[in-house]
Amino acid sequence: MKASAAVLLVWASCVSASAMAGPDKPGGAAVIRTVDVTLPNGSLTFPPGVGSNLANAQCVICHSAGMVTRQPPLSFQEWKAEVAKMRAVYGAPLAVDEVDQIARYLTAINGKP
Numbered sequence: 386m387k388a389s390a391a392v393l394l395v396w397a398s399c400v401s402a403s404a405m406a407g408p409d410k411p412g413g414a415a416v417i418r419t420v421d422v423t424l425p426n427g428s429l430t431f432p433p434g435v436g437s438n439l440a441n442a443q444c445v446i447c448h449s450a451g452m453v454t455r456q457p458p459l460s461f462q463e464w465k466a467e468v469a470k471m472r473a474v475y476g477a478p479l480a481v482d483e484v485d486q487i488a489r490y491l492t493a494i495n496g497k498p
């Protein structure tokens with residue numbers, strides 16, 4: 386996904402510039418520029434696949450998708466334990482059957498046999 390954000394930079398020199406304004410220093414002129422920023426791919430949402438909607442809805446509430454996708458490959462049982470931990474220990478608001486669905490999805494995108 387390509388996210389583009391317009392960032393407004395205000396060189397906040399107004400205060401100090403006006404304080405120092407003298408006959409040869411016309412202070413108070415703020416310089417406003419916009420820049421386009423392309424954020425790095427991959428860490429914002431999960432790659433498409435069966436269950437990615439669920440992961441995008443449930444697994445980026447507390448941290449980035451990259452926190453999950455950067456993990457080494459795990460087996461289905463290991464992903465299941467990981468998701469169950471998010472639910473039981475950290476309080477991810479998942480229904481019980483969603484644990485399996487997300488674990489299946491994560492095994493599909495980053496699984497080991």
Ligand code: HEC
Pocket residue numbers: 440443444445446447448452453456467468471475476477478479487
């Ligand atoms: C309620 C908050 C919350 C939600 C929702 C949540 N997590 Fe986490 N997750 C955490 C916390 C807290 C950590 C630990 C962060 C740290 O160690 O800095 C973590 C860390 C992780 C890690 C890194 C390994 C580890 O065990 O620390 C993985 C993988 C992970 N989460 C997967 C998921 C998946 C998959 C989902 C979606 C089902 C999910 N998380 C949803 C809170 C959450």
